[in-house]
Amino acid sequence: MTQAGRLGPLYGILLFFILWQVAAAFIGTPLLFPEPMDVMRGLARMSETGEIYVHLGATLQRLLVGLGVGIPVGAVLGCAMGASRDVNAWFDPYLRMANSTPAIALIPFALLWFGVTELARYSLVFYLAVYVLALSARQGVAQVPHLRIKAANTLGVLGVSAFFRVVIPSSFPAILGASGPQRVLE
Amino acid sequence: MENDWKRLKVTGLYKQFSRGPVVLSNIDLTVDRGAFMCILGPSGSGKSTLVDLIAGFEPPTDGRIAFDDSPIHGPGPDRVVIFQDIGNALFPWLTVLENAEFGLKNFVRNKNERRAQAMEALELVGLGNDTHKFPSELSGGMKQRAQIARGLVMDPHVLIMDEPFAALDAITRRRMQYELKDLWERTHKTVIFVTHDITEALILATDVTVLSSGPEARILDTFRPELPDERDPADAEFIAAYRHIESLIGHVHDAGDVRAETAQ
Secondary structure (H helix, E strand, O other): OOOOOOOHHHHHHHHHHHHHHHHHHHHOOOOOOOOHHHHHHHHHHHHHHOHHHHHHHHHHHHHHHHHHHHHHHHHHHHHHHHHOHHHHHHHHHHHHHHHOOOHHHHHHHHHHHHOOOHHHHHHHHHHHHHHHHHHHHHHHHHOOOHHHHHHHHHOOOOHHHHHHHHHHHHHHHHHHHHOHHHHHHO | OOOOOOEEEEEEEEEEOOOOOEEEEEEEEEEEOOOEEEEEOOOOOOHHHHHHHHHOOOOOOEEEEEEOOEEOOOOOOOEEEEOOOOOOOOOOOOOHHHHHHHHHHHOOOOHHHHHHHHHHHHHHOOOOOOOOOOHHHOOHHHHHHHHHHHHHOOOOOEEEEEOOOOOOOHHHHHHHHHHHHHHHHHHOOEEEEEEOOHHHHHHHOOEEEEEOOOOOEOEEEEEOOOOOOOOOOOOHHHHHHHHHHHHHHHHHHHHHHHHHHHHO
16 A cells, blocks of 8 residues: 555545535535535534534533443443353344344334434434444453463452453453444444 | 362363363372472373363363362462463553462452562562563563462462463573573472473473373373483483383374274
8 A cells, every 4th residue: 555645534525525516516406405615604604603512512412421321331231241141142132133223213213202302312322332332342251362261260360350350351442442432423 | 278288189080071082081190299290291182181170270070189188179379370372371451560469469458468479479580670561561481470470479389380381482491491490499389380392391390290192191100200400401311211201102102003004
């Protein structure tokens, strides 16, 4: 691969705006597909009035609540599934279902069950966070080298204690790094 | 843990993994307190299985492992294992010092006391100046020294070393062998040292046990090599002991060849 240079990403963004402009001109219906400059002007206007911060705040709050509850629940569930074959057997079918059901497909159900409420939005973020975290935590725990557990055991650190002192720290990078939060935010 | 034990006794040990081949067959072994017992065997002779049994990671199918008359139960810090896999044996998220302290947490309440004991063990293996490094910053030889310190700090009855130097380069391996011998002479800790390297065994051992190749590995011979304290692989006695072991292991290979030929 040749060096991309520091300006590499900018060219990509520039290309995006050009395509956007061309597409807008081609479609010709600003209400459905506004030009990039119109959007920029809208953004500036909302920033001036402060309206944008209200919306940003609301979105941020949904993410914080949904992730704040979903990440710990998913991480604990995944760790338990990675550690115990029984727990894994109980929850694996739900995880498989969730993995093949995009959150977008659940929006109608969330609206039906909870109405157009914040709860509906929290629940969707929560759902996404739980299963993504559970998947990566389970994998992280299952991939801990068995030798590390043996090393803890021979030093007298057994069972639950070995789980918290060796398995969890060992799988921490996998739980947090590999595919966790990034995938949730996508 | 009783502290006035005299010997570790393995009697009639037999191991078969569920429906698999018999790995170990009728193993009798006595390790006196203070001995340096080398268990020699070709690859696939069940050496690691024997380690797993004595360490308590695996239950025997039959037979008994006991300090004098009190049988062992599961893994525990009275039989600390030093592993061969230098990449995974230490906890990579802990410093050398924290690794050495790891097992003490359950037994020593006082944090300063823990630190002092871990420091003492690390200085004993020559890592006194590397206590704040992480395992990834250590050479292979230093990693094994750190692992030995982490084991020694538990003051185990027996230190079980499972081919601890096999992953090191030849020069480091030889240096580690003499360092370990020096360490043993200073501490007289009982050691069970598993290896397939005859020279290594004869440099270190007070007692040698030779296993046959598996499956159904059994003990071919147990003996005390009559060698001076300073072991020199070029000595006539050393070479004689080497030949003796080679003939033991070679004899089994010959028998196998004969069987293979007659079968054709």
